[in-house]
Structures are given as structure tokens and as C-alpha cells.
Amino acid sequence: MRIVVIGATGTIGKAVVAALEDRHELVKVGQTGGDHQVDIADSGSIRRLFDRIGRFDALVSAAGKVHFGALAELTEKEFELGLRNKLMGQVNLVLIGRDYVNDGGSFTLTSGVLSHDPIRYGASASLVNGALESFVKAAAIELDRGLRINVGSPGVLVESLPVFGEYFRGHEPVPGARVANAYVKSVEGLLTGQVLQVL
Numbered sequence: 327m328r329i330v331v332i333g334a335t336g337t338i339g340k341a342v343v344a345a346l347e348d349r350h351e352l353v354k355v356g357q358t359g360g361d362h363q364v365d366i367a368d369s370g371s372i373r374r375l376f377d378r379i380g381r382f383d384a385l386v387s388a389a390g391k392v393h394f395g396a397l398a399e400l401t402e403k404e405f406e407l408g409l410r411n412k413l414m415g416q417v418n419l420v421l422i423g424r425d426y427v428n429d430g431g432s433f434t435l436t437s438g439v440l441s442h443d444p445i446r447y448g449a450s451a452s453l454v455n456g457a458l459e460s461f462v463k464a465a466a467i468e469l470d471r472g473l474r475i476n477v478g479s480p481g482v483l484v485e486s487l488p489v490f491g492e493y494f495r496g497h498e499p500v501p502g503a504r505v506a507n508a509y510v511k512s513v514e515g516l517l518t519g520q521v522l523q524v525l
């Protein structure tokens with residue numbers, strides 16, 4: 327399969343690339359790194375990316391920023407980052423990507439454990455992750471041409487503990503290789519409309 331990996335240079339993206347690259351042709355996309363660049367917060371940038379890379383069989387998105395901060399200090403502006411970037415960025419990958427994905431293809435997005443297991447400073451992340459999981463369930467029942475859609479919803483990665491560890495005290499960290507398996511299952515299997523938790 328020809329598989330586009332958005333966020334291929336990131337912690338989850340690298341694990342997904344490692345799990346898929348032996349069997350498939352991967353198109354590795356980052357914001358600044360990778361073979362191609364995109365800003366998922368800009369729908370024009372997404373369309374230009376797809377025009378450059380052409381048709382594909384599967385898209386994996388392991389990209390999306392949210393603001394972490396105390397609820398007492400959050401304003402509309404802080405929520406805007408997660409809504410534009412992680413939520414609508416990934417939704418737009420699907421809405422625009424429909425025109426470029428081959429029949430029978432798939433989309434696999436990324437949410438995260440905070441959709442159902444909230445932490446301090448995570449209100450925006452929880453909101454966005456929950457919205458992504460609801461979107462995927464709804465989109466799956468309407469997608470035509472045999473298209474499928476799932477979302478990977480991992481716990482904090484072992485590899486991310488140096489960065490996020492203090493936010494996730496008491497959470498069971500998951501190795502990137504185990505997280506990547508959920509994406510492999512989504513891409514190579516037949517599931518659709520699923521929230522693939524890796525906890």
C-alpha cells in the first residue's frame with residue numbers, strides 16, 4: 327500500500343513508520359521535517375500537500391497540538407489551538423483527503439487517553455480527544471467507496487515520559503512499538519469507526 331504518515335518525524339509517527347515501512351511505500355510528512363511538509367492547521371497547506379504527493383491507499387495522522395494549562399487560566403484563545411490544530415487539522419485531513427484516497431482506503435487519526443481519563447491541565451486536550459473519537463464513529467457510518475476510519479487513542483508513551491511524565495503521574499506508560507500496532511491493525515485490517523485504545 328501507499329501510506330501517507332502525517333507527523334512521521336514525531337514520537338508516535340516514528341514508531342508507526344518503523345512498524346509499516348518494511349511492507350509498504352511510506353510518504354513521510356512533518357511540519358518542518360520529513361520528505362514533505364504540511365501545516366495541518368491550514369487547509370490550503372493540506373490540499374497543496376495532497377496535490378504534490380498524489381493518490382494514496384491509507385493516511386495515518388500522528389500530529390496535532392493542544393494547549394496544556396490550568397482551567398482557571400484558560401480562555402477561548404488557548405482552546406483555539408487545539409480546535410484549529412489537533413481537531414480540525416485532522417478532520418480536514420479526512421475531508422480533503424477523501425478526494426485523493428483510493429477506493430477501499432483508510433484514515434487513522436490520533437486522539438489519546440485524556441478523552442476518558444482526564445488530568446490536571448488537560449481540559450483542552452480532553453475536549454479535542456473526545457471530539458475526535460466521536461467524529462470517527464460518526465464519519466465511519468457515512469463514508470462511501472469502502473473507505474474506513476479509526477482513531478488511535480494511546481496512553482502516555484514510554485518515550486514521551488521525559489517531556490510529559492510529570493503530567494501523567496500514576497498512568498501506565500505504553501511503549502511506542504505497542505502503540506504502533508494499533509495503527510497497523512487499523513491500516514492493514516478491516517476495522518472502521520473504532521477507538522483503538524492502547525493503555
Ligand SMILES: NC(=O)c1ccc[n+]([C@@H]2O[C@H](COP(=O)([O-])OP(=O)(O)OC[C@H]3O[C@@H](n4cnc5c(N)ncnc54)[C@H](OP(=O)(O)O)[C@@H]3O)[C@@H](O)[C@H]2O)c1
Binds near residue numbers: 337357479486
Ligand atoms: N506522545 C504521547 O505520549 C502521546 C500519547 C497520546 C496521544 N498523543 C498525541 O499524539 C499526537 C502526536 O504526539 P507525539 O508525541 O508523537 O508528537 P511529537 O513527537 O511532538 O511529533 C509531532 C509530529 O507532528 C508534526 N507536526 C507538528 N505540528 C504539525 C502541524 N501543524 N502540521 C503537520 N505536522 C505537524 C511534527 O513535525 P516536525 O517534526 O516536522 O515539526 C512531528 O512529526 C499528538 O496529538 C498528541 O497529543 C501523544
